[in-house]
Amino acid sequence: xxxxxxxxxxxxxxxxxxxxxxxxxxxxxxxxxxxxxxxxxxxxxxxxxxxxxxxxxxxxxxxxxxxxxxxxxxxxxxxxxxxxxxxxxxxxxxxxxxxxxxxxxxxxxxxxxxxxxxxxxxxxxxxxxxxxxxxxxxxxxxxxxxxxxxxxxxxxxxxxxxxxxxxxxxxxxxxxxxxxxxxxxxxxxxxxxxxxxxxxxxxxxxxxxxxxxxxxxxxxxxxxxxxxxxxxxxxxxxxxxxxxxxxxxxxxxxxxxxxxxxxxxxxxxxxxxxxxxxxxxxxxxxxxxxxxxxxxxxxxxxxxxxxxxxxxxxxxxxxxxxxxxxxxxxxxxxxxxxxxxxxxxxxxxxxxxxxxxxxxxxxxxxxxxxxxxxxxxxxxxxxxxx
Numbered sequence: 001x002x003x004x005x006x007x008x009x010x011x012x013x014x015x016x017x018x019x020x021x022x023x024x025x026x027x028x029x030x031x032x033x034x035x036x037x038x039x040x041x042x043x044x045x046x047x048x049x050x051x052x053x054x055x056x057x058x059x060x061x062x063x064x065x066x067x068x069x070x071x072x073x074x075x076x077x078x079x080x081x082x083x084x085x086x087x088x089x090x091x092x093x094x095x096x097x098x099x100x101x102x103x104x105x106x107x108x109x110x111x112x113x114x115x116x117x118x119x120x121x122x123x124x125x126x127x128x129x130x131x132x133x134x135x136x137x138x139x140x141x142x143x144x145x146x147x148x149x150x151x152x153x154x155x156x157x158x159x160x161x162x163x164x165x166x167x168x169x170x171x172x173x174x175x176x177x178x179x180x181x182x183x184x185x186x187x188x189x190x191x192x193x194x195x196x197x198x199x200x201x202x203x204x205x206x207x208x209x210x211x212x213x214x215x216x217x218x219x220x221x222x223x224x225x226x227x228x229x230x231x232x233x234x235x236x237x238x239x240x241x242x243x244x245x246x247x248x249x250x251x252x253x254x255x256x257x258x259x260x261x262x263x264x265x266x267x268x269x270x271x272x273x274x275x276x277x278x279x280x281x282x283x284x285x286x287x288x289x290x291x292x293x294x295x296x297x298x299x300x301x302x303x304x305x306x307x308x309x310x311x312x313x314x315x316x317x318x319x320x321x322x323x324x325x326x327x328x329x330x331x332x333x334x335x336x337x338x339x340x341x342x343x344x345x346x347x348x349x350x351x352x353x354x355x356x357x358x359x360x361x362x363x364x365x366x367x368x369x370x371x372x373x374x375x376x377x378x379x380x381x382x383x384x385x386x
Contacts, residue, residue, distance in 0.1 A: 006304045008074070015056065015071050019078035022051050027082035034210035035355060040089045042165070049120020053079075054094050057245075058102065063115030068311035069245060073252035073303055080256030084359040085210030087253055092162035093117060096246040097124025100170040103245075104187055104229040104238035113168065113189070125166035126246075127157035127216055128239050134159075135372050137172070137239065138181030142218065144173035144188060151188060151228065153221040156200070159366070163214040164199050167192055170242075171218065172235045185236040187229035196221040207358030243367060244317050247324035248306055250367045254331040254360070255299045261338040261356045262292045268342055279341070288337040295330040302326060318380040325373035328363040335360045 008016065026047055034040055048054060057072040058064025065071065072095060079087040098117045101109060101124070116122035133140040142155025153173055163169065169190050176184030190197060200215035230238050266289055269280035279285050302323045309316035335357045339346035346353040364370045 006301060006308075008070070008304075011067060012070055012074055015065075015067060016074045016078060018051065019053065019075045020081075022048070022053070023078050023082035027079060027086055031083040031086075031352075034083055034085055038209050039212065040086050040210050044086065045089070045120065045123070045165075048090060053090070054120040055118025057094065058098055058114050058118045062102075062110050063118040065118075068307070069248060070304070070307040070311055072249055073307050076249050076252035077256035077259070080253045081260045083210065084253065084257055084356075085208045087256070088208055088211040089162050089165075091246075091249055091253070092126065093120075093122075093124045093166070095249040096126040096242050097162075097166070097168075097170065099245050100124075100126055100187065100229065100238060100242045101189070103241050104170075104234070109189070109226075109229070122167045123162065123165055125160055125163050125169045126242065127160050127163065127169050127171045128243075129157060129159045131156070131158050135369055138185070138236065140172065140174060140185070142171070142173045143177075144175050144186060147222070149225050150222050151225065153188065153190065153196075153218040153223065155218050157216045157218075159203070159213055160216050161211060161213055163216050164202065164212045169216065170229065171216075172239050175232055175235075179233065181236045183233035183236075185239070186232050187235035187238050188223050189227040189229060190218070190221060190223055194221050194223065205362070207355070207361055240317075244320040245310065247320045247367045247373075248303065248310065248316075250363060251299070251303050251306075251323045251327035254327040254363055255296065255303060257356055257360055258292070258296050258299060258327075258331050258334045261335045261353065262289070262296060264353060265289065265292070265338045265341045268345075285341055288341055292334045292337055295334060299327045299330055318377060321368070321373040321376040324367060325370055325377070329370060331360045331363060 026044060030044060052065060053075055055064035056067050056075050057069060060066040076087055076091060079090060098114060101113055117124055128137050130140050130142060142157060144151045144153045153171060171188050171190050172185055174180060174184055175186040178184060196219040198217040200217050203213040205213060269285050270278055272279050306316055306319040306323045309319060338353050339357050342353050345351050348354060
């Protein structure tokens, strides 16, 4: 892919500047409190909405900015530099929450829900995973059965990001137990005020503590057929296409976290002295910085080229899996080097490096583990013979 494709447009550069300024002025000052309180303030999300950040990837026909997946990745990268938990909470709605409707909804559903999502008036979430159906969502147990012109949903979903604050959730449920992933799973939009819908356990996590991760319980929840996304049995396809975009957005999160850790490390290496000189003069430190800079360069190129494929409406499932795999694993190496460069200070909770290290670890697990990404990639390799 040519270098011109990898350069951001003027619009995307302006968006980056907006997201960076918002992050520096509004998110960074709150990051420590978000970590302590284990929540992202609703007023901060409201400010993000007022800045126009929630509608970045939503087409202008539905009230968004129409800046595509490239624009979303730019915003995700910048927000993550200020606080990973805030970026993940934002992404639950602006990325996979809204994208489920954009990819699977009818034009009527898009016109009904997306404008308020773009304006940040409606927060969305994505409910696929279950206790025994994480890497294998086809084995989910949540079910939906017809009852006249309605559907009755039963079951539980776990590890749902921002499920406690979402106004509407895309829920994937089995409608044909024999077909399952091959035409037996259907997607539904469930509002938070639906009878029988409850918010359950909140997970206490190692990192990204400000981002709420909860269990959602559906006990005889009745939804009209008008809240069904796509055709009956089309849910698994919608879920996987949504995850292709979600994985790419997560890769952008990783890039933002990696840049933050790397720049802090480079600054520290120039200031911290040992043996009478800055530690940045030591070859061991130089090599760590060089390796991190190289991986960040590769991460950025992979994200931009894959986002360009997505925005051009070309197939990008394999590329998305590759980008997610590489960026999450590279981030782990980069934050590990950052801790090593900072030494004991990198291990102290008084310094942000320790938080970045904890925040990074889960990225190799959610939105599909590294192992699942390798399966996706390998299957495509075997199919195409290359």
